[in-house]
Amino acid sequence: MKRTTFAAAFLLASATFLGAAALPASAVSQAAVSQAAVSEPTGSVSVAAPAKAQGDGITVSIARDEIGAGFEIAKQISALDIKQSYASFTQKSVDIAFNQAGRRYNVMIFNLDQGYDHRLAGVKVYASVRFAEIYYGLWVLEEGSFANTGDGGYRNWAYYGWFDRRGQTVFFRRP
Numbered sequence: 001m002k003r004t005t006f007a008a009a010f011l012l013a014s015a016t017f018l019g020a021a022a023l024p025a026s027a028v029s030q031a032a033v034s035q036a037a038v039s040e041p042t043g044s045v046s047v048a049a050p051a052k053a054q055g056d057g058i059t060v061s062i063a064r065d066e067i068g069a070g071f072e073i074a075k076q077i078s079a080l081d082i083k084q085s086y087a088s089f090t091q092k093s094v095d096i097a098f099n100q101a102g103r104r105y106n107v108m109i110f111n112l113d114q115g116y117d118h119r120l121a122g123v124k125v126y127a128s129v130r131f132a133e134i135y136y137g138l139w140v141l142e143e144g145s146f147a148n149t150g151d152g153g154y155r156n157w158a159y160y161g162w163f164d165r166r167g168q169t170v171f172f173r174r175p
Contacts, residue, residue, distance in 0.1 A: 057082035057132055064126040069100045069140070076100065077129060077138075087154030089131050093138060094160040101125065101140045106161030106172040108139045114150025114157075120172075146170045 058078045062070035076096045080089060090109050097107040105124055110116055112135045122142025129136040148157055148168040163172045 059130040060138075061128045062125065063128065064123060066124045067101060067105075067140070069097075069102070070125050070127065073097050073100045073125065073138075073140075074127060077127075082132065085155075086131065086134070087158075090136070090154050090156075090158035093129065093136075094158045097125070097138060097140055098160045104175060105140045105142060106159065106163060108141065108146050108159045108170070108172075109136050109157060110146070110148070111135075111150070111156040112137050114148065116149055117147045118144065120144035120146065141172060143172050143174050145172070 058080060060074035060078050062074050065071075073096060077093050080092055084092070093109050094107040097109075098105070101107070101124065105122075108118075108120075109129065118139075120139055120141045121144045123139055124142070125138070125140035127138040129138050146159070146169065148170075150156060152168060159170055159172075161172060162175050163170050165171070
């Protein structure tokens with residue numbers, strides 16, 4: 001692998017897992033445009049240029065979009081009212097993503113400042129979402145598990161789809 005491709009893949013992987021909070025926008029954009037293959041626990045994917053939308057206090061950056069719904073998800077979430085509560089924001093965001101993904105996939109949004117562990121398979125869309133001062137990860141996925149090792153409550157997470165929950169772990173299954 002060429003050095004520039006490796007660097008771009010590293011930056012994109014960092015942006016995906018850290019919600020792009022630790023990287024300047026130019027680094028995320030450069031990494032995505034390189035078309036580098038990024039290896040995640042769920043497998044290897046090709047990443048195209050990200051969609052990005054920004055509303056009043058809400059920014060959504062799509063790092064992965066395998067189903068072509070990312071731009072509309074970003075547009076609708078960024079248009080939400082910034083004056084709403086965090087709980088309302090997370091619930092409305094998963095509802096938007098679920099509907100825009102054709103009501104065929106599971107959706108998880110999670111406050112990236114909290115502890116978590118995930119084993120997600122078939123991730124179709126990944127977005128970094130900033131609402132006020134909090135960065136969230138938003139996943140549209142087929143199946144897997146997501147363990148919240150931090151604080152619960154809708155302020156920190158919301159999910160939608162086909163799942164079972166045991167304690168602070170959600171087990172998603174295909175429809």
